[in-house]
Amino acid sequence: MAGFEKAKAELDALGVSVVAASVDALDKATEVAAELSFPIGYGVTRAIANTLGSWWEERRSIIQPSEFVVDQAGKIIASSYSDGPIGRFDAVDMVRFIGFREAQAKK
Numbered sequence: 027m028a029g030f031e032k033a034k035a036e037l038d039a040l041g042v043s044v045v046a047a048s049v050d051a052l053d054k055a056t057e058v059a060a061e062l063s064f065p066i067g068y069g070v071t072r073a074i075a076n077t078l079g080s081w082w083e084e085r086r087s088i089i090q091p092s093e094f095v096v097d098q099a100g101k102i103i104a105s106s107y108s109d110g111p112i113g114r115f116d117a118v119d120m121v122r123f124i125g126f127r128e129a130q131a132k133k
Contacts, residue, residue: 031062033117040124047074049088081109095120103127 030037030044037044047067048055055068070089075082080092093115095104104123106115 027058027062027066029117030064030120033121034063036121037117037124040121040128042120042124080107083109095123 027046044064045067046062046064047070048058049070050058050068052068055066059066072082072087072089075089075092078089078092081090082088083090090110091106091108091114093106094102095115097103104115106113108114
């Protein structure tokens with residue numbers, strides 16, 4: 027999430043909104059959100075993970091990284107499902123990806 031915070035100016039210039047969610051309770055999510063400029067949801071459950079098609083880790087009762095890029099029409103244009111820290115979206119790559127898509131749309 028820190029990488030997306032660092033890329034805020036570039037994401038803002040592209041009209042991108044960032045949101046995140048966690049299994050954490052409200053107090054912990056609020057603590058994390060205090061350092062960020064985008065909203066953090068809280069209390070993600072296994073049912074929510076199942077709805078997203080995400081992997082739920084039983085041992086720690088957490089949802090593994092599930093990331094989505096949604097266009098202005100609400101269509102998912104990119105997604106990433108991980109079972110750990112490798113494979114997560116990188117903010118700099120998102121700026122490039124969205125910039126590329128915007129440039130292609132103008133052609």
